[in-house]
Amino acid sequence: MSELSAFFQPQSVAVIGASKKPGKIGHAIIENMLACGYRGKIYPVNPREEEIEGLPCRRSVQEIGTAVDLAVVAVPARHTVGVAAECGVAGVKNLVVITAGFKETGREGLVLEKELTRVCRRHGMRLLGPNCVGMMDTHIPINASFSAVFPSRGDIAFISQSGAMLLAILDWSLANGVGFSRVISLGNKADLNEADFIADAAADPHTRVILCYIEDVADGRQFLQAAREAGRQKPVIILKSGVSQAGARAASSHTGALAGSDLAYETAFRQCGVIRARTMAELFDLAVAFSRQPVPAGDRVAVVTNAGGPGIIATDHIERMHLHMSRFGKETSEALRSGLPPESAVYNPVDVLGDAGADRYRFALGKVLDDPSVNGALVLVCPTAVTEVEETARAIVDTHRAHPDKPVFVAYMGGRTLAPGAKLVADAGIPAYTFPEPAITALSGMVRYSRARQNPAPQNPPAFTDINRDRAAKTLKAVKDEGRLVLLGSEAARVADAYGIAAAPVVLAATAREAAEKAREVGFPVVMKVASPQIMHKTDVGGVKVGLRNAQEVEQAFVQIQESVQRYLPDAVIYGIEIQKMMPAGTELIIGMSRDVQFGPLIAFGLGGIYVNLLKDVSFRLAEGLTAEEARNMITETKAYTLLRGYRGEEPADINALVEMILRVARLALDFPQIAEMDINPVFAYPQGASALDVKITVS
């Protein structure tokens, strides 16, 4: 039993703020509870009424006399805290607060919402809302909401951060034959949030697909864990809005939330196996597909059509969605050739021709579904004079029943004539579309899920045994004690070195003589750079010298840098001059880290040098749960990988060294939350090893 079972399966429900007046929310809830077929006790609570809809009305929750599992609250906002306290005293287990007027209205509302949440916590009650439509479960059944629509029974759980969206979708679902197992309006998420309901839906035997509309997540880490665990059992499909900058602004003014970057969401979703829908249509196409069809074992699709043109359109879209056309085995092609008219196309797409009746579809679909190279099939039916609309539909249904492990979709390309066929297959659980593209898009989402489910369990980057955490901590503390936010190059290099990140040694020298000595230690030739937190563009003030080959050159350079910088910036605080060994050139890469407000450190890998900003050839992962395998994927999915593999006959770079460097950066970021940003640019990749040339670290 999940923690929230009392939420969905209460033995008794109190409706506080129940009303006799039709049109009032407090009346709609009572009506809904009665109409849905709820089998427990319903207690209307309203001090000014005797009875509502035939149920005796109580003056307060205490008056009920027996412990109540769930209270649905629809009293004015200013009374909610008092009501919650009474509920707590009366032993109510959970609250749904429908009432609006909390943090969505501004500062005062936020204070009220925090007070409400505190009261619930104090009494050990969980809280859904405030400012929500409520929740429903079609299997219990329960309808603790003011929605005018109760959905058909189904196996899709829908969790929505927007109440309006939820009402719109319920209205839409009735017209489109889509059913739900449960529907939850999250409201302001003062306590219970999307992660709680995702986890609970994962445990719900009546739910096969988890669908969410969200604008943000309440707690990145909780969300990641819930989505990951749920995803192993059933698909979690999310439409997250606020993708664009303008959209994010609109979202933040709407929910007042600190949303985190969309890039971090994108990365988090992929890493925890969430299937992200891009549009509302895609969200529901995916939901229906997952609800009715098996998950395909791979990405190879067969197309059976009675017309060439639509077959080509389907083929285009299959490639566009990164699926592949199956290449049939010899047996299949031969069987098709011998069983179909000679003008038929027997490769993929299979064209059974315009004069095909049901039998030809049955034969061809059966043969392609028999083929082990086919993971799923799309059937296209165009209206011709001889199309056997219903017979063909039955042939498709029968053939699919004989191959229940492979998903089948149908596009009925027409309207009036084909409607009976579309209805027949849809009733038998085969999603029917008008055009081929949405079917293919849905199938591609299923393939993404199939792949994600095979991902190994996430695991944080290892605490490599050679890491010297204290040394890094000491350097960071020293910077903080000085009140600085940006580490000097030598400090950043020391932190990197403490974490085994192979940085080119950088040392700080205060005098020309010290510089010469230290240069000898790191080894010639060296680069020298002025060390000053106030100088951003060191080259512009004569603060950089390269290629210094001996002690004498180093001493001279020291003096020259000092003089030049003093001439340009007489007031700059100079910590000394940094000396770094010049490294041989390798493939220039970047490894970076920025910290997302929701999901923590976000690690970047890509092509470095001047091309970073220009070409944006960068891949991202969260440090949280980053395995060596995923770090390797980060590398292989960039264009830089083409260079690293040995472009134009060059020697391949040491990918293992890069994987390790990524993991060490991730470990460092996880160990020190005060590191806000880190950039290693360039990293030089060599045939053996890799070297961090320039490490920048910012703390907060």
Place this chain on the structure above:
Amino acid sequence: MSELSAFFQPQSVAVIGASKKPGKIGHAIIENMLACGYRGKIYPVNPREEEIEGLPCRRSVQEIGTAVDLAVVAVPARHTVGVAAECGVAGVKNLVVITAGFKETGREGLVLEKELTRVCRRHGMRLLGPNCVGMMDTHIPINASFSAVFPSRGDIAFISQSGAMLLAILDWSLANGVGFSRVISLGNKADLNEADFIADAAADPHTRVILCYIEDVADGRQFLQAAREAGRQKPVIILKSGVSQAGARAASSHTGALAGSDLAYETAFRQCGVIRARTMAELFDLAVAFSRQPVPAGDRVAVVTNAGGPGIIATDHIERMHLHMSRFGKETSEALRSGLPPESAVYNPVDVLGDAGADRYRFALGKVLDDPSVNGALVLVCPTAVTEVEETARAIVDTHRAHPDKPVFVAYMGGRTLAPGAKLVADAGIPAYTFPEPAITALSGMVRYSRARQNPAPQNPPAFTDINRDRAAKTLKAVKDEGRLVLLGSEAARVADAYGIAAAPVVLAATAREAAEKAREVGFPVVMKVASPQIMHKTDVGGVKVGLRNAQEVEQAFVQIQESVQRYLPDAVIYGIEIQKMMPAGTELIIGMSRDVQFGPLIAFGLGGIYVNLLKDVSFRLAEGLTAEEARNMITETKAYTLLRGYRGEEPADINALVEMILRVARLALDFPQIAEMDINPVFAYPQGASALDVKITVS
């Protein structure tokens, strides 16, 4: 009157191969001609019948006695040539050949089709088909097809290369309230093709939107001209399949066509102002939007919604489709603030809140459409307890009528409850959708069209006065006379130089002494490369020496190269050694040309050097019609442009010199059809001028 007017407005139609038997194509055509309300004469022709559907039947077309404007032919393929000859003799003006069994069946069919076409040409008859469904016009009206469905009257012309697709769409259109002005099934395009019908639809007063499904074009140049001219008057929207490699294979096995590359189609469509639809749904969403709404003047969109979440989703998709959210003027925001409840959002998206009635929609939509910064509006309606479904629909319709120059779309986010509203606005010509995204996608297509219509007229690259065409011709001829396909570096440089393409001079020397002399002429330092059509990788055989600073070094290098190459490849034919002046390094670019089978020379511009293949930062244009402005757009739309503008404080490159080089390459490609491919990689761009470092030319 367009050339094809007799096609669509015949005074008389003969149906050759007319049949008494229901179910036969020859019967369906007679039925369709009678049922559609055609006002001219209909002559069934069949030697074995006396009358068909009450019309007297003739034994042959001659027997009709009077000249016939159009003959629709549905006799077996082997009889079509004879029938066409009879029609020619009898003075028939045009033919529609429905009959299949021509080039789509193979070699013999192709021969028959050519013969049929020849007969038509000889008699000055134009031919639609063969292997087509026929054609219809709902305004004439005429239905010279065997389609079971005759569409509603409308203002969309639909031209389809797939008969099945056409039948599917007609079936679909009836269920979706979409009407057509005319519908043409192109079949095998033996004579009349998509360009002919696009040109004619452009002249048709009943057609407002031209819609095409094609798998290829019959004649690239004719298509470009027709699409360009039509596009200036009305939108031309095309779904072209065969985009993917697999799709192109399927298309070529379906139509047997030499299709040309999809990249060339993409480029051609953009350059001639065609709006390309990516999916079938988009094709029809665009058609409906253009048919019912005005073209927006710009890309700024206002959103009016009664719920926050859907507003964010719309905002996201607006940015995703490269549109922009309008920023309202101060007056608008103030008017909205004073006229709406205080909790409303008065910036864009405008949230009129869940309790909004029709009046609030009317007020808010009116204010935003008044704002000059708004080019079009999207209204979102979510179902709430108080939504005034029909009143709100009327408010939207009225407000739009008062602002007829700005497009308005509505998303009715629901099903059952909102259906009456959706119907009401749709009936008034405002496209209604269930979800916001398709409305935005359609609007973005309209914006693309609005921009394309403003493009200046295409104009071929100028014949620069300094071009020495003869010199280029002579060099190309010499190569051809030697039976070679690849020009030597010195030859390619000479051709480029003749066209004023600033190539670093390359000269060929046969002896060490000559090399030294020529090096002095081009100026030191120089690069030397062995010149041999048989040596692809010159460096590998010691065939390249760089940085030679004087005559002595050049002479030495000559001998070394000669010896080294002879040692590695004793049998290679060596033309001598090429000497090129070493140019100072600049930003490395590529300018390339490849010749498309349909659209001629395709010019490429992008980042050069080793990054070309890796990063694919390349833009394309057809040489045909390439203006200086478009050449400049080619440059600005690449990422390389960021470098060229002066990246990180460097001096900007000479963009004008690059524009000119692109135009000269295009001119060269247009002047010499025998040049199959040309690559200049790298081009060095400098603050003043640009230099073609390495020119490769292949001829056919």
